Amino acid sequence: MIELFLDRYVYVFVLALLCIGLYGMLGKGDLVKKVIGMVIFQTAIYIFFIQGSLQQDGTAPIIDPELGSDPSAYVDPLPHLLILTAIVVGVGVLGVALSLLVRIYRAHGTFDEAVVAARLAGASEPWRRGPAGDAGETSARGSADGSDDDAPDDGSPDDPASEA
Amino acid sequence: MTSLPILMLLPLLFGAVLALLAGLWRAASAQIIAVVSTAIALVMSVVGLVTVLETGPISHELGGWPPPIGIEYILDPLSAYLAIIIALIGLLVTIYPVEAAFDLRPGRGTPVYSLVLLLLAGLMGVVLSGDLFHLFVFLEIYAISTYALVSLGGNRAVFASFRYLLLGTLGSGLYLLGVGFVYFSTGTLNMADVASQLPDMAGSPTILGSLALIVIGMALKMALFPLHIWLPDAHSYSPPGVAALLAAVQVKAGAYALVRILYDVYGPAYLGAEGLPVGVALTWFGAAGIVVGSVLAIRQTNIKRLLAYSTVAQLGYIGVGIGLGTPLALVGALLHVLNHAVMKSGLFLVAGGIIQQTGLKSIPRFAGLGKRMPWTMAGFAFVAASMVGIPPTAGFFSKFYLVWASVDLGSWVLAVIIVGSSILTLTYFVKLFEQIFVRSPEEDVVDRATDPGARILGTVGVLAALVVIIGVGNAVIVSRVLMPVAERLVG
Numbered sequence: 001m002i003e004l005f006l007d008r009y010v011y012v013f014v015l016a017l018l019c020i021g022l023y024g025m026l027g028k029g030d031l032v033k034k035v036i037g038m039v040i041f042q043t044a045i046y047i048f049f050i051q052g053s054l055q056q057d058g059t060a061p062i063i064d065p066e067l068g069s070d071p072s073a074y075v076d077p078l079p080h081l082l083i084l085t086a087i088v089v090g091v092g093v094l095g096v097a098l099s100l101l102v103r104i105y106r107a108h109g110t111f112d113e114a115v116v117a118a119r120l121a122g123a124s125e126p127w128r129r130g131p132a133g134d135a136g137e138t139s140a141r142g143s144a145d146g147s148d149d150d151a152p153d154d155g156s157p158d159d160p161a162s163e164a
Numbered sequence: 165m166t167s168l169p170i171l172m173l174l175p176l177l178f179g180a181v182l183a184l185l186a187g188l189w190r191a192a193s194a195q196i197i198a199v200v201s202t203a204i205a206l207v208m209s210v211v212g213l214v215t216v217l218e219t220g221p222i223s224h225e226l227g228g229w230p231p232p233i234g235i236e237y238i239l240d241p242l243s244a245y246l247a248i249i250i251a252l253i254g255l256l257v258t259i260y261p262v263e264a265a266f267d268l269r270p271g272r273g274t275p276v277y278s279l280v281l282l283l284l285a286g287l288m289g290v291v292l293s294g295d296l297f298h299l300f301v302f303l304e305i306y307a308i309s310t311y312a313l314v315s316l317g318g319n320r321a322v323f324a325s326f327r328y329l330l331l332g333t334l335g336s337g338l339y340l341l342g343v344g345f346v347y348f349s350t351g352t353l354n355m356a357d358v359a360s361q362l363p364d365m366a367g368s369p370t371i372l373g374s375l376a377l378i379v380i381g382m383a384l385k386m387a388l389f390p391l392h393i394w395l396p397d398a399h400s401y402s403p404p405g406v407a408a409l410l411a412a413v414q415v416k417a418g419a420y421a422l423v424r425i426l427y428d429v430y431g432p433a434y435l436g437a438e439g440l441p442v443g444v445a446l447t448w449f450g451a452a453g454i455v456v457g458s459v460l461a462i463r464q465t466n467i468k469r470l471l472a473y474s475t476v477a478q479l480g481y482i483g484v485g486i487g488l489g490t491p492l493a494l495v496g497a498l499l500h501v502l503n504h505a506v507m508k509s510g511l512f513l514v515a516g517g518i519i520q521q522t523g524l525k526s527i528p529r530f531a532g533l534g535k536r537m538p539w540t541m542a543g544f545a546f547v548a549a550s551m552v553g554i555p556p557t558a559g560f561f562s563k564f565y566l567v568w569a570s571v572d573l574g575s576w577v578l579a580v581i582i583v584g585s586s587i588l589t590l591t592y593f594v595k596l597f598e599q600i601f602v603r604s605p606e607e608d609v610v611d612r613a614t615d616p617g618a619r620i621l622g623t624v625g626v627l628a629a630l631v632v633i634i635g636v637g638n639a640v641i642v643s644r645v646l647m648p649v650a651e652r653l654v655g
Binding site: 018022025031034035038041042045048049052078079082085086089092093096097100101103104107108116117120 | 297300301304307308311312315319320322323325326329330333334337340341344347348353
């Protein structure tokens with residue numbers, strides 16, 4: 001039993017990291033913590049690939065005349081390559097996530113998901129509502145010029161914006 | 165001709181770089197480059213479909229490394245069919261005026277077209293890739309461009325985009341984990357190579373685990389109920405042009421990857437694998453999505469939000485078709501991919517025209533628009549008729565194949581759901597029709613509204629015409645392209 005665990009303990013940790021990451025992404029109410037959870041989740045996947053590439057007593061995957069071309073003498077290089085690519089992709093996603101966070105923080109001054117969602121639902125925000133009481137629809141064209149202000153989307157109160 | 169697949173992808177990738185650079189020099193030139201590169205991609209895709217129908221699948225070895233070691237691009241009728249849809253919708257959206265499509269002033273659209281081309285290139289790559297990990301890279305390329313494009317729509321869109329980013333990354337993460345399981349069991353990532361090894365491993369828990377992870381990841385990407393929660397916000401708050409791209413082609417890439425991996429890599433035998441009823445799950449979650457999406461759509465008063473929930477319902481049809489797994493059902497699902505792409509992009513582009521001309525998004529305020537914007541609304545009527553499924557428009561036929569397939573399997577409940585949801589669809593479009601065509605103008609903005617310019621009318625007109633052309637010509641599409649594809653996938 002203990003040997004079984006020692007053989008696979010890395011996978012247990014990977015599973016634990018996946019669960020922590022998933023909890024962070026879905027369970028935390030703070031947007032930054034959600035991003036941290038996302039990174040933990042991705043890192044767990046990277047570790048899973050690296051662990052899978054391991055060969056017991058294997059060496060670096062450069063053909064050694066002494067060892068010949070026996071694949072079991074070398075570590076599998078392909079997962080390393082895949083994970084390098086995946087890390088680059090992950091950095092790209094993280095960059096976009098952080099830049100979105102900057103815009104959210106500039107607009108709302110908080111990272112609390114509940115507060116942001118409530119403010120965007122817009123029910124209690126008189127300054128978001130146009131004179132007709134319909135979220136300033138008619139001025140939507142005027143202010144939607146790409147500046148990161150409160151470009152009003154349609155905020156009709158009966159719109160269940162936060163149900164998702 | 166073996167380089168044909170790469171020739172479909174490269175114009176979009178080069179265009180993305182060129183559009184950015186040229187846009188810095190002259191803002192307006194970015195759009196021209198975008199139109200030209202998507203047009204080239206469209207021509208290449210059509211040439212590709214014609215070629216593969218004559219000669220059979222084309223395989224391209226990237227960098228001259230032969231598969232299974234090198235990365236392989238595969239062009240077969242299924243991927244060529246999807247590529248044409250992607251390039252066609254991409255072309256129409258890039259022709260659409262920048263201010264209506266992306267809520268930007270003219271001249272400020274420089275990076276937008278670069279992102280749009282990157283999105284299309286990512287989708288094209290997903291469709292053409294013959295390698296499981298390469299597919300993941302393209303999934304992320306299109307996903308990253310999507311997050312940026314969605315966030316163009318103002319504060320709510322930024323928040324919606326952030327939520328979508330988390331769930332989208334979760335989806336591709338699960339997919340990558342599943343690919344890891346496959347790789348460590350088979351030692352290869354090439355789709356054909358994996359497919360040749362999997363039948364020997366039937367019943368292996370690792371393979372079943374990989375299948376579950378990949379299916380859940382892709383269901384998240386294609387927003388299959390109940391994993392659709394990111395879709396309504398992302399699609400309704402993003403600008404109309406972005407929403408059209410997302411609903412028409414972006415979610416379809418997930419559906420395509422699901423079909424390709426489920427049927428081509430794992431094989432139909434895994435559809436009902438012991439302990440993992442993938443087919444049944446996809447079918448009934450799809451059916452639930454049809455009902456829930458339609459009911460929620462009826463409740464909406466914001467036109468874009470209504471269309472977004474309707475997308476959830478329409479993706480349910482595709483899920484049902486993939487899950488049932490008979491040739492007829494697959495034909496229905498694949499035909500619906502095309503139909504829904506044409507219909508939903510048409511509807512979002514009409515919505516963009518309305519928003520540009522009047523600034524209105526709330527349906528109760530649309531009263532009398534039909535009298536002031538007759539041509540736009542005529543296009544809208546055609547496309548909406550197809551959404552409801554009135555013959556001979558396109559929407560009728562995909563539903564017809566799905567009903568036929570479910571009756572064939574003796575699943576009357578499904579048939580009732582599919583037919584019944586047409587009535588639900590009718591309900592929310594009748595609400596729109598009543599406002600637009602029956603009532604007379606009440607608001608000043610409506611009274612002053614006129615038809616938008618030729619580019620908006622032209623793109624909407626093309627899509628409205630396509631709805632009828634696809635409907636009338638569906639027998640050709642089905643018998644020449646889809647039926648052989650479906651029979652090969654299932655057989």
